[in-house]
Amino acid sequence: MVVGDIATGTDVLVIGAGPGGYVAAIRAAQQGLDTTLVERDAYGGTCLNYGCIPSKALITGSDLAHEAGHAEEMGIHADPVVDMSQLRDWKDGVVDQLTGGVEKLCKANGVNLVEGTARFKDENAVRIAHGGEGQGSETIEFEHCIIATGSRVIQIPGFEFEDEHVWSSRDALAADSIPDRLVVVGGGYIGMELSTTFAKLGSDVTVVEMLDDILPGYESDVARVVRQRAEDLGIDMHFGEGASSWREEDDGIIVTTELEGGDENEYRADKVLVAVGREPVADTMELENAGIETNERGFIEVDDFRRTEAENIYAVGDVVADTPMLAHVASKEGIVAAEHIASEPVAFDSQAVPAAVFTDPEIGTVGMTEEEAEEAGFTPVVGQMPFRASGRALTTGHADGFVRIVADEESGFVLGAQIVGPEASELVAEVALAIEMGATLEDIASTIHTHPTLAEAVMEAAENALGQAIHTLNR
Ligand SMILES: Cc1cc2nc3c(=O)[nH]c(=O)nc-3n(C[C@H](O)[C@H](O)[C@H](O)COP(=O)(O)OP(=O)(O)OC[C@H]3O[C@@H](n4cnc5c(N)ncnc54)[C@H](O)[C@@H]3O)c2cc1C
Numbered sequence: 001m002v003v004g005d006i007a008t009g010t011d012v013l014v015i016g017a018g019p020g021g022y023v024a025a026i027r028a029a030q031q032g033l034d035t036t037l038v039e040r041d042a043y044g045g046t047c048l049n050y051g052c053i054p055s056k057a058l059i060t061g062s063d064l065a066h067e068a069g070h071a072e073e074m075g076i077h078a079d080p081v082v083d084m085s086q087l088r089d090w091k092d093g094v095v096d097q098l099t100g101g102v103e104k105l106c107k108a109n110g111v112n113l114v115e116g117t118a119r120f121k122d123e124n125a126v127r128i129a130h131g132g133e134g135q136g137s138e139t140i141e142f143e144h145c146i147i148a149t150g151s152r153v154i155q156i157p158g159f160e161f162e163d164e165h166v167w168s169s170r171d172a173l174a175a176d177s178i179p180d181r182l183v184v185v186g187g188g189y190i191g192m193e194l195s196t197t198f199a200k201l202g203s204d205v206t207v208v209e210m211l212d213d214i215l216p217g218y219e220s221d222v223a224r225v226v227r228q229r230a231e232d233l234g235i236d237m238h239f240g241e242g243a244s245s246w247r248e249e250d251d252g253i254i255v256t257t258e259l260e261g262g263d264e265n266e267y268r269a270d271k272v273l274v275a276v277g278r279e280p281v282a283d284t285m286e287l288e289n290a291g292i293e294t295n296e297r298g299f300i301e302v303d304d305f306r307r308t309e310a311e312n313i314y315a316v317g318d319v320v321a322d323t324p325m326l327a328h329v330a331s332k333e334g335i336v337a338a339e340h341i342a343s344e345p346v347a348f349d350s351q352a353v354p355a356a357v358f359t360d361p362e363i364g365t366v367g368m369t370e371e372e373a374e375e376a377g378f379t380p381v382v383g384q385m386p387f388r389a390s391g392r393a394l395t396t397g398h399a400d401g402f403v404r405i406v407a408d409e410e411s412g413f414v415l416g417a418q419i420v421g422p423e424a425s426e427l428v429a430e431v432a433l434a435i436e437m438g439a440t441l442e443d444i445a446s447t448i449h450t451h452p453t454l455a456e457a458v459m460e461a462a463e464n465a466l467g468q469a470i471h472t473l474n475r
Contacts, residue, residue: 010036012341013126013142015118015285018045019327020317021148022102024334028146029109031342036140037106038128040117044099046150046318047327050170053098055190057091058173058197059358066200074397082201085176114140120290123310144312144341147300148334149285151278151318151325156185158245159274165246165253167273169194179203179270183255185243187214189357191275192226196360199233206236206267208243208257215357218418219369225401225420226359233360241265246272280319295321304347305340306333314341329353352435356425361401364428367416367435370406381409382475383441383465385457387421389472392452398422403461405431405441412440417461423454430458441465 014025017039025037042049065080106113116128116137125141153168155161161168167175169190180203184195187209199205207214207230214230214237215223230237241257244264252270259265280299287294291310294300299321306314314337317330332348339346357363373380386402387393401421407414417431434444444462449455463469 007125007139007141008036009141010034010112011142012036012144012146012338013038013118013140014146014148015126016045016148016150016317017043017102017106018148018150018317018330019047020150020330020334021045021146022106022334023331024146024148024316024338025106025111026109027335027338028341029106029111031338031344033338033342034112035110036112036114036142038114038116038118038126038140040115040131042099043102043106044095045148047330048098048102049095050173052327053095054091054173055169055193055197056358057094058087059193061087061090062197062200063360071397082178084178084201088174088176091173114138117284119284119286120288123290123313142312145290145314146306146334146337146341147282147285147308147313147315147319148317148330149281149319150330151280153274154277154279156243156274156276159185159243159272161274165248165271167271169273169275172198172271172273181252181269181271182206183208183243183267183269183272184275185255185272186275186277187211187216187237187239188275188277189215189359191273192230192359193357194273194275195235196230196233199230199235200360204234204236206238206269208238208241208255208265208267210240210242212239215359215363218357218363218365222363222365222418222420225361226357226363229360229400238265243272243274278318278325282319297321306337306348307340323348323350324353324355326353326355352432354428354432356428358425361398361421362419362424364419364424364426365417366428366432367414368406369416369418373406373408373415378415379409380406380415381441381465382406383461383463383469384475385460385464385469385472387454387457389460390452390454390457392454392456393422395452396422403427403457405444405458405461405465407441407462407465412442412466414439414441414444414462417458419458421454421457427454427458430455 011033012028012035014021014037028035068078068080116130118126129137182203184207244258246255255267257265300315316333318325336348354366384404388399393399404418406416414434441462449459467474
């Protein structure tokens, strides 16, 4: 201990106030545990400040502008002008409202809030360095700790985010003007969400992706619907190319890519957005002092209760190995960790983890694909409903895509769904609930769904799997 430094104590110390950490802290406090939450930057973490929320706010703005300017078929003629700095202010207002709400909720639940950066002294204490000169530091001793330090963007050599021409997703979301030409490196979900956003705001967008398709990890027929729409929006996509360097020219920059055989391509741009993935923030906490090692990729390994190899120290969210880097996963893990510390009978069950991509159209997936169901030993039965057969989809002017439901043929238990189309991020919740509750195809098919809604397509897909669909031909 530093001279003059008095250590304070807490039952539960949570490091990081993202959706993993603040949710864990609130739940721990609700369980009657004295809880302290330490954050070095902003309440709400990546999700609220630099990720989910600002990206969805910009997507809403870009959709509105694009739709208004492309509704001639409906007899609507408009030529919207986007004031990017005003759109940014509106987005920032949404973020401020939510981050302020997180801080208030923590306080209202009795969570002690501490600003600073935590590093482990040993398995029962951290040292907090407060930000800013002369702010000093303090030691906090804990019974239990929950690490929720999240993740950061991966940089690629030669593309330093400090440079004004190179954007991380965070920079792109803070933009106050729309680049005329944007090269996006990486066709994963963040790259494609932002490509679509900027294309709709008026940028000429080029995507370069090392693999042979966008959205790795999604089935090809799902990715195809998004790719087709991206092409229609004018997004120029190049596969099998990795960005290798960039240089400044008189009228902007040139991004050079390398192809497999060694050939090179060049793309002119005003900005280059690098969106090649995220890596865990586990290397800045001196974890070794607490007896915790990370795996070869830098993630922290945990058990079903989110306990690390140190019995009293838990980890949740993006920093954890083997779970998807998603905000709702972080929050669920936070609840499991807090409740386990409070001796509640809980465990993390990853059977029905939904995931959404907010491209145009959206993707919503949960549970198993047909292939995964086969691998798991089921005999899957599959039902599908195209949105072009949905009355509601046609009335919104967005009828690309489909709902697919996968179930076990013998028992009828719903195993998964892949939805690509309008409001897929919302629709997938019905199937997640079905899986969680052990519902069958029959349960979904016999539930009366409101007409005309997109949710009817979920019912119709279940009927299709049963050979009872009315509005599509049964398989
Ligand atoms: C552009 C973008 C869009 C996204 N869109 C979605 C989406 O639509 N849906 C979705 O589910 N997910 C989305 N994500 C992912 C989502 O943001 C993360 O999965 C989520 O934020 C992870 O939560 P977390 O609590 O683990 O970590 P984070 O939200 O990263 O929070 C970690 C916090 O810990 C703090 N911290 C780190 N180290 C220390 C330390 N030593 N001491 C004190 N504090 C520390 C950090 O400052 C940070 O505030 C998106 C991400 C990005 C970048």
